[in-house]
Amino acid sequence: MSNQEKPAGYDAAFTELKSILDALQQDEIGVDALAEKVKRAADLIAFCGERLRTAEGEVQKVLDELGEGD
Numbered sequence: 001m002s003n004q005e006k007p008a009g010y011d012a013a014f015t016e017l018k019s020i021l022d023a024l025q026q027d028e029i030g031v032d033a034l035a036e037k038v039k040r041a042a043d044l045i046a047f048c049g050e051r052l053r054t055a056e057g058e059v060q061k062v063l064d065e066l067g068e069g070d
Contacts, residue, residue, distance in 0.1 A: 004040055004043065006047070007044065007047060009051070010047075010048055010051040010052070013044045013047045013048050013051075014044075014048060016040075016044055017041055017044040017045065017048070020037050020040065020041050020044075021041070023037070024037070
């Protein structure tokens with residue numbers, strides 16, 4: 001993540017990302033803040049992607065362990 005604070009978790013990041021998107025769609029973000037919001041959105045997308053990959057790996061590990069008992 002950039003110089004901004006890391007979100008508390010996936011849900012917090014996703015909620016913040018949705019609020020940025022909503023503000024962009026409603027033209028609530030001025031030109032001066034646009035670049036900053038786009039950078040923050042990119043950081044949040046990367047954070048969410050990493051969390052999803054981690055969760056996928058953990059689920060796969062559990063499934064693999066369950067399959068070994070057969």
